[in-house]
Amino acid sequence: MKRIAIFASGSGSNAEKICDYFLGRTDVEVSLILTNNPEAGVIKRSRRLHIPVVVFDRKTFYESERILQLLQNDGIDFIVLAGFMMLIPQFLVDGYPDKIVNIHPALLPKHGGKGMYGHFVHEAVVTAKDTQSGITIHFVNERYDEGNIIFQATCEVLPTDSPEDVATKVQVLEHVHYPRVVDETILKAGIE
Template sequence: MKRIAIFASGSGSNAEKIAEYFSERPDVEISLILTNNPQAGVIQRARRLHIPVVIFDRTTFYETERISKLLQNESIDLIVLAGFMMLIPDFLVKSFANRMVNIHPALLPKYGGKGMYGQFVHEAVVAAKEKESGITIHYVNERYDEGNIIFQASCEVLESDQADDVATKIHALEHFHFPRVIDQVLAKSHL
């Protein structure tokens, strides 16, 4: 059985879609949801889905190996970042090299990097009068949004679109594609 840990900092809609996608699969388990935000909506979603939740603080994440050891003790095969807002420490990236994926709400390399997440990305896309935006699913390395790209999907941005309109289109792409791409990563890898 392949075991997935999901890291999320916000509402958790992607985490829920991933859990739903794999819910009928005996060969894949969402084993843990981890968050750095004790008020994150993902906590309630995880509880409703009966997925164990781990809440941690900045010091625990960056200055101890507690999270890394937990992931190893739980025999986690793949880490999925689904709206997780912290840079992954080098030691964790190395421990899970090519076994950690992230989703970004833009077509990287555009609109990536520190501080470029969620609504900030959509506002930048609209301000730049882009004709398209989309999602990028990529492996995680030591820098924000610079890991090798696994998959991209795009959507049209209309002249009349506001940031919220773009966000709605991006969420639809995320919810459809992210679970399927994770499934492909699991199938292709020798985890």
């Protein structure tokens, strides 16, 4: 059984879609959800799904290896970032080489990097008058949004679209593609 940990900072809609996707599987399961936000909606979702949740603070995440030890002790094989807003520390990247993936709500390398998340990304897309946006699923390294790209999907951006319109279109792509791409990436990683 391959064990996934999901890191999320917000409502957890992508986390829930991933959990639903793997529900009932005998080869892969979401075993743990971690968040840095004690008010995050993902906490309620994880309880409803009966998945243990761990809440941690910034100091614990960056100044100790307690999260890495927790993941290793829990037998976590693969990490999925689903709306997680913190940069992953080097020791965690090193502990899970090519086994941490993230989803970004734009077509990287455009509109990526520090501070480019959520509505900031969609506002940038509209301001740039882009005719397309979409999602990028990528491996995580020690820099924001610079890991190797695994998958991209696009949606049309109309001249009349607001950032909220773009967000709605992008979220549809996230929910359709992220769980499947996570599954395929785990298989390709050859995790025993």
